[in-house]
Amino acid sequence: MSVTIGVGVGDAADTARAVQAAVEQARAQLGGAAPQAAYITTTVDHDAARVHAAFRQVLAGVPLHGVTTSLGVLTPAGVRNEGHGAVAVMLVGGAPGTAFVASSLEADGRRAGEAAARELVHKASGKQPRMILFNASPGVEEEMLRGIASVCPDVPCQGGSAADHAIAGQWSVFTHEGPVSAGVSLLGIFGEVRVGTSLSTPYIPSGVHARATGARGRTLLTLDGQPAAQVLGRWLEGAIDDQVRSGGNILAQTALRPVAVRRDVGGRDHYVTVHPAQVHADTGAVDIFARIEPDDEVCLMNGTAEGLVAEVSHLIDAALAQGGLTTRDVKGAALIFCAGCAGALGPRIDEGLRTFSRLLPGVPLLGLCTFGEQGYIPGLGNVHQDLSLSLTLFA
Amino acid sequence: MANQISRITSFVEKRRLGFGVARLIMMSGVNVRGFGPNDPDPPEALRRLEQVLPQILTPQEQQELTHLLSEAAT
Numbered sequence: 464m465s466v467t468i469g470v471g472v473g474d475a476a477d478t479a480r481a482v483q484a485a486v487e488q489a490r491a492q493l494g495g496a497a498p499q500a501a502y503i504t505t506t507v508d509h510d511a512a513r514v515h516a517a518f519r520q521v522l523a524g525v526p527l528h529g530v531t532t533s534l535g536v537l538t539p540a541g542v543r544n545e546g547h548g549a550v551a552v553m554l555v556g557g558a559p560g561t562a563f564v565a566s567s568l569e570a571d572g573r574r575a576g577e578a579a580a581r582e583l584v585h586k587a588s589g590k591q592p593r594m595i596l597f598n599a600s601p602g603v604e605e606e607m608l609r610g611i612a613s614v615c616p617d618v619p620c621q622g623g624s625a626a627d628h629a630i631a632g633q634w635s636v637f638t639h640e641g642p643v644s645a646g647v648s649l650l651g652i653f654g655e656v657r658v659g660t661s662l663s664t665p666y667i668p669s670g671v672h673a674r675a676t677g678a679r680g681r682t683l684l685t686l687d688g689q690p691a692a693q694v695l696g697r698w699l700e701g702a703i704d705d706q707v708r709s710g711g712n713i714l715a716q717t718a719l720r721p722v723a724v725r726r727d728v729g730g731r732d733h734y735v736t737v738h739p740a741q742v743h744a745d746t747g748a749v750d751i752f753a754r755i756e757p758d759d760e761v762c763l764m765n766g767t768a769e770g771l772v773a774e775v776s777h778l779i780d781a782a783l784a785q786g787g788l789t790t791r792d793v794k795g796a797a798l799i800f801c802a803g804c805a806g807a808l809g810p811r812i813d814e815g816l817r818t819f820s821r822l823l824p825g826v827p828l829l830g831l832c833t834f835g836e837q838g839y840i841p842g843l844g845n846v847h848q849d850l851s852l853s854l855t856l857f858a
Numbered sequence: 859m860a861n862q863i864s865r866i867t868s869f870v871e872k873r874r875l876g877f878g879v880a881r882l883i884m885m886s887g888v889n890v891r892g893f894g895p896n897d898p899d900p901p902e903a904l905r906r907l908e909q910v911l912p913q914i915l916t917p918q919e920q921q922e923l924t925h926l927l928s929e930a931a932t
Contacts, residue, residue, distance in 0.1 A: 506880065508891070534880040544876035628883040715885045715910070806884045809914065810874070 466656045466857050467496040467556035468795025470827035472536050476547035478509045482517035489554040492827055496556030498522065500564055500650050502596060502797065503529035503637050504536065504831050507627040508548025511635035511642035518552065525554075526564040528650040529637040530598040530831065533626035533802035537830020539820040541813035542805075553797060553829035555857075561656065563587055566638035566648040572603030575647050576610020583651045584614060591615055592651035594658045594855065596797060597622035597845075599647040600636050601834045602681070604847040605754050607647050608837060612844060619660050620649075620845040621855045623799035623833025630714070630740070630834070657858040659786020659793075662838025664736045664851045665774035665804075666721065666764035671698055675759045683739070683749045686761060690747020695722070695739060698763045703742065710744035718807035719766045721850050722751075724759045728842040736764060738803050738849035752835050752849045766850075768811055771804055774852055775815040779822050782854045785841075792858035793823055798830035799853035805832045823856075862927055863893040866907055869923050870914060878914055885910040 471488030473481030490498070501522050505514045511531060518527055535544030536551040543549045555562045565582035569575035583592060597620040599607055604624055611620060625634035635642035652658065673694055677684030686694040695717075696707040702716045723734035741750040755761060783790065796819065805812050819828050836851040867890040870878045883890055886906040893899075911920060 506876075508876065533884065535877045542877045544880060546871055546876040546879075548876060628880045629887060629889045630884065631887075631889065712887050715913070802884065806881050809881060810877075 465557065466561055466652070466794060467493050468827050468857055469493045469554045469556065470551065470795065470829045472538060472543050472549055472551040474543055474545045474547065474549045478513045478550070479517045481509065481550045482514060483521055485550050485552045486521045489552050493554055493556040498525045498554040498556050499559065500526045500528060500555045500562035502553040502555070502650055502829060503527055504532045504829070505550040506535060506544060506548035507531050507633045509550060514550055515637055515642050527637055527639045528564040528596065528598065528648045530623065530625035530833070531627060531634045532831040533628055533834065534805050534832045537798055537800055537816055537832065539816060539828050541816050551829055553795065553827070555652070558654065560587065561654050562650060562652055564639050564648065564650050566646060568643055568646040572606025573610040576607035577614055579647050579649045580611040580614035583649050587651065587653050590653055592618055592653050593656050594619045594621065594652050594660065596650040596855065597837050598625065598636055600625050600634065600645040601752065602645070604835055604837060608845045608847060619839035620837055621660050621797070621799070621839065621853050622837045623831055623853060624835035626802050626832060626834040657786055657788060657792065659782040659788045659856040660839050660854065661778050661781035661785055662836065662840060662846070662851055662853045663774060663778050663781060664734065664848070665770040666723065666734065666736060666766040666850070668723070668734065669763040669765045671763040673761055675755050675757055675761050678755045678757050681751050681754060683751050683755055691749045692742045692747040695749060706742040708744060710742050712741055713739055714803050715807065718803045718850065719768070721764050723762050723764045724755055725762060726843060728840060733840055733843055734762065734764065735846060735848045736850045753847055768808055771808055772811060772815040775818040776822060778852050778854045779818065782856045786856060786858065788856060788858050790823055793826050793856045795857040796823065796826055796828045797855045798828060799836050800830060800832050801836055801850045801852065802832040802834055804850055861895050861897070862899050862904060863890055863907065864895045864897065865927060865930060866890070866923065867893065869926060873919055874914060881914055882907065882910065885913060
């Protein structure tokens with residue numbers, strides 16, 4: 464027996480009714496298969512604890528995993544968020560042992576990744592997962608992925624980081640036990656399941672670059688020895704002058720002109736895109752949503768809304784090719800779409816999402832908007848980056 | 859003029875649904891859902907909303923909103 468996937472979305476204002484509706488839609492697509500795990504999400508318009516409790520009640524005994532999504536829930540017909548927020552669920556059906564969930568609340572990222580991965584493997588009686596759906600709070604995803612790799616080497620991790628609307632820390636990670644503001648949750652897929660994965664960004668290097676001469680965690684201090692905000696301000700030709708002077712959020716201004724770190728992958732370039740988030744006027748430092756290490760070469764990237772829309776078909780093609788799948792094989796899809804990209808696109812995101820209806824008609828899709836994306840790059844392993852699209856196809 | 863944030867939110871929700879309001883919150887950094895119709899408008903929050911409205915509404919919709927806000931003020 465192979466995997467079956469069902470997806471449902473609920474947008475009633477009442478949380479319990481929204482969850483009930485989402486589960487009913489998802490169950491109806493399982494063809495009678497028993498759900499082995501549920502990938503759940505909600506916008507922060509709903510209270511996370513009530514969402515979790517409602518799923519737990521309706522899906523009694525089914526392991527839960529997920530994160531909150533920014534902006535809305537992504538479907539093949541477009542974004543769902545009519546006004547009261549939205550909740551959604553992907554049910555993974557199949558024989559017992561098809562899916563397990565695990566989580567960790569350890570503050571140390573590497574230890575958290577290791578602990579969650581060990582729990583996952585233990586639940587599967589020592590078997591390695593075919594792939595892992597990874598969801599975590601923003602902050603230390605790189606270390607979490609390293610921790611997972613130490614337990615599950617070469618297992619692809621695809622996912623996204625918890626998000627809210629205001630970038631105000633109102634996000635949650637859904638572990639089976641409940642929602643948490645900080646932690647990691649994994650949903651491992653095991654057994655007779657074929658998967659295709661891809662992680663992509665629709666940006667090209669501008670040719671403008673500088674050396675990171677000062678960086679600490681997710682704060683970029685200096686580029687070529689000068690305050691990072693000043694360098695970025697020059698690169699963006701006035702677009703963030705107010706913020707360089709007075710400080711502030713630059714997510715919108717940098718969504719189509721982010722920075723990236725070039726990595727060599729067997730003679731090819733992979734650009735790890737990084738979203739500059741906040742300028743500190745007093746120090747000239749810039750908060751970012753992924754790590755840049757001292758000595759990294761930081762490049763300015765260029766993108767367009769058209770490129771973002773078109774990227775969806777590339778993403779699907781790449782995932783099909785990676786998994787050796789045809790469109791007829793695909794039984795379900797999990798899409799992670801950077802919230803910054805989705806915010807920059809606005810209603811045009813629906814054009815990109817409708818690509819799923821065109822290329823994968825009738826395939827259940829669960830899509831989230833996140834504050835950081837994770838995916839597997841052959842030759843590089845699992846990476847965390849920003850302003851990216853991450854796709855998993857199940858067959 | 860009071861209650862502008864609440865009126866702006868209602869207008870965006872009617873024209874752009876919850877997704878539009880969520881974009882407004884993300885791009886401005888102002889949690890507009892926290893403002894009721896009788897709450898005062900913090901000037902800095904209002905300024906940030908005004909800065910991002912052109913990215914969310916069409917020029918015609920912005921004119922309609924301006925008209926609505928000035929009518930409410932009189």
